[in-house]
Amino acid sequence: MNDAASGRKDVAGAQRISIAILAMGGQGGGVLADWVVALAEAQGWAAQSTSVPGVAQRTGATIYYIEMAPIRAAAEPVFALMPTPGDVDVVMASELMEAARSVLRGLVTPAQTTLITSTHRAFAVAEKEKPGDGVGDPAVVSMATEFAARRLIAFDMEAIAKAEGSVISAAMFGALAATEALPFDRAAFESAIGASGTGVTSSLRAFATAFERTRQNPVEAVRRFPDKRFVAMPDTAGHPELDRLVARIRTTFPESVRSMLFTGVRRLVDYLDPDYALEYLDRMGMLFDIDRARGGDTRGFAFTAAAAKHVAIAMTYDDVTRVADLKIRESRKARVRVEVAAAEDTIVTTTEYFHPRANELCGALPKSWGEWIESRPEVFKVLDRVVNRGRRIRTNTVIGYLALAAVANFGKRRRGSLRHAREAAHREAWLTLAVQALETDYALGMEVLACRRLVKGYSDTHARGVSKFDRVMSAVPTLAKRDDGAVWLDRLKRAALADEDGTGLDGMLKTVASL
Structure with missing residues (x-):
C-alpha cells in the first residue's frame, strides 16, 4: 500500500x-x-x-x-x-x-x-x-x-x-x-x-x-433488534406437574401461540410454582375462547398471542422478594464472574445496594397486616423511618447472604400478600377492558394489551408506570366509539413512553378528550 x-x-x-x-x-x-x-x-x-x-x-x-x-x-x-x-x-x-x-x-x-x-x-x-x-x-x-x-x-x-x-x-x-x-x-x-x-x-x-x-467478511449487517428466540416446547419436562402444563398447552391451544405460552409458563414456574403457571393457563384459556369467538382464527389468534406475553409479565411483577431472590442466585454469581473475567481461584465479592420503603414492606406482608399498617399514618411513618434508608449488603458473607435469602423466602407466600392482591385486581381490570374493546374492535383490543408495556420496573419506576398506564386506559371508553380508536390509543402509548414526566401524554389526552 x-x-x-x-x-x-x-x-x-x-x-x-x-x-x-x-x-x-x-x-x-x-x-x-x-x-x-x-x-x-x-x-x-x-x-x-x-x-x-x-x-x-x-x-x-x-x-x-x-x-x-x-x-x-x-x-x-x-x-x-x-x-x-x-x-x-x-x-x-x-x-x-x-x-x-x-x-x-x-x-x-x-x-x-x-x-x-x-x-x-x-x-x-x-x-x-x-x-x-x-x-x-x-x-x-x-x-x-x-x-x-x-x-x-x-x-x-x-x-x-x-x-x-x-x-x-x-x-x-x-x-x-x-x-x-x-x-x-x-x-x-x-x-x-x-x-x-x-x-x-x-x-x-x-x-x-x-x-x-x-x-x-470485514463488514457485517447490523440490526436494531435481535431475532426473537423461543425455547422449543419439549415432549416431556421430566416432572409430572410440569408435564401436565406442557400437555395443557399442546391440547388446548393452537400451534401459533404455543411457543409464547410455553415461555410464559417457564417464567411463572421460576417466579413462584407450577400451580401459579396453571392459574396463568386457566386465564389464557378463557381469553383464547373469547378470541376464537371474535374471529381470531382469521388473524392467527393474534390477541391470544399478545395476551400470552403481557399476562405472563404482569403476573411476574417485581417486588422486594423477587429482587432479593435474583441477587443471590448462582446463575447471577456465575455471570458476574464472567463479566469481571475472574479466574477460577479468584474470590469475587459482590456488594448489593438495597433501599426498601415502608410501602414495599407493607406490600410483602399478609394483606390484612399491610392494610392495617397503611390505615394508620403514624404507624406507617414510624415504620418508614426505620426501613427507608440505603443498605449495602455483601452477598459473599454469611450474614449478608442470609439476610437476602430471608427476604427472598417471603416470595413463597406471595399469594397472600397485599401487593399480590392489588396486582391481581389491577390485572383483571385491564384484561376486562381489553375484552370489552375486542368486542367492537379487534385492533383496539390488541392495543389495550400492548399498553401493558407502560407498567415496568420496581419501586418509583413501577409507580410512575402504573400512573401513566391508568391515565391511558381512562381514554379507552371514549376511543371505543371511534373507527380509528386503535390508532389513537397507540399514539397515547407512544406519548407515555416518550418522556418520563408525562408532559406529552397530558397533551395527547387533552386532544383525545376534544375529539
Whole structure:
C-alpha cells in the first residue's frame, strides 16, 4: 500500500501515521495503545501515546491517541498530543456508538481514515433512562460510518473476544493487523502481544480470529433488534406437574401461540410454582375462547398471542422478594464472574445496594397486616423511618447472604400478600377492558394489551408506570366509539413512553378528550 493511498503524510522527512482509539473503561484501551506503541518501537519507529479520559465510564470514552514515524538521522519527529479533526489515519472504536461519535468529532474522513469498530452495543445512560425505546438506531450509524470512512471494518469484536476468553482490545488489534494500515507484518503484531506477558494465549486466539474475520467478511449487517428466540416446547419436562402444563398447552391451544405460552409458563414456574403457571393457563384459556369467538382464527389468534406475553409479565411483577431472590442466585454469581473475567481461584465479592420503603414492606406482608399498617399514618411513618434508608449488603458473607435469602423466602407466600392482591385486581381490570374493546374492535383490543408495556420496573419506576398506564386506559371508553380508536390509543402509548414526566401524554389526552 503506497503512502498516497494510505493517506499518510510526510512530516520532517518521515512518514507519520496517526491512530485514535476510543474505548470505555474495562475494555483494555490502554493495553491496545501500549501494544501499538510497542509494535512501532520494535520495528525501529518512534512512537508517542497520549490519552484524554471521558467524563465517566459510559458518558464518554477515553481517547488514546498515537503518532508514529520511522526514526531518521536527519530530523527527530515532533508528535501532536491529541488528534486533529480531518487528520487521522486510523480510528478504532470499541463500540458502535463510539464510532458514531468519532464521525461527529470529525476524526473520520472519507479521503484518509480507516475506521475499525465493533458492532456490539453498550447502552448509554441516555438510552437506558427512556421509559420506552431510547436505543439509537444502529442501521443509521452503520450507513453513516460507511459513508464517512475511506475504509470500514465493522463486526462484533466483543463476541469474538468473549468466545476466546479474552478482551476486545485483542480482537481490535487483530483487525488492525489485517487491514495493513500499518507497514508491519502479522508476526510483528503477535510479538507485541507476546512481549506483554499477560493473557498471551487467549489474546493471540482473539487476535487470530479477528484477523481472519477482517480478511473474509470485514463488514457485517447490523440490526436494531435481535431475532426473537423461543425455547422449543419439549415432549416431556421430566416432572409430572410440569408435564401436565406442557400437555395443557399442546391440547388446548393452537400451534401459533404455543411457543409464547410455553415461555410464559417457564417464567411463572421460576417466579413462584407450577400451580401459579396453571392459574396463568386457566386465564389464557378463557381469553383464547373469547378470541376464537371474535374471529381470531382469521388473524392467527393474534390477541391470544399478545395476551400470552403481557399476562405472563404482569403476573411476574417485581417486588422486594423477587429482587432479593435474583441477587443471590448462582446463575447471577456465575455471570458476574464472567463479566469481571475472574479466574477460577479468584474470590469475587459482590456488594448489593438495597433501599426498601415502608410501602414495599407493607406490600410483602399478609394483606390484612399491610392494610392495617397503611390505615394508620403514624404507624406507617414510624415504620418508614426505620426501613427507608440505603443498605449495602455483601452477598459473599454469611450474614449478608442470609439476610437476602430471608427476604427472598417471603416470595413463597406471595399469594397472600397485599401487593399480590392489588396486582391481581389491577390485572383483571385491564384484561376486562381489553375484552370489552375486542368486542367492537379487534385492533383496539390488541392495543389495550400492548399498553401493558407502560407498567415496568420496581419501586418509583413501577409507580410512575402504573400512573401513566391508568391515565391511558381512562381514554379507552371514549376511543371505543371511534373507527380509528386503535390508532389513537397507540399514539397515547407512544406519548407515555416518550418522556418520563408525562408532559406529552397530558397533551395527547387533552386532544383525545376534544375529539
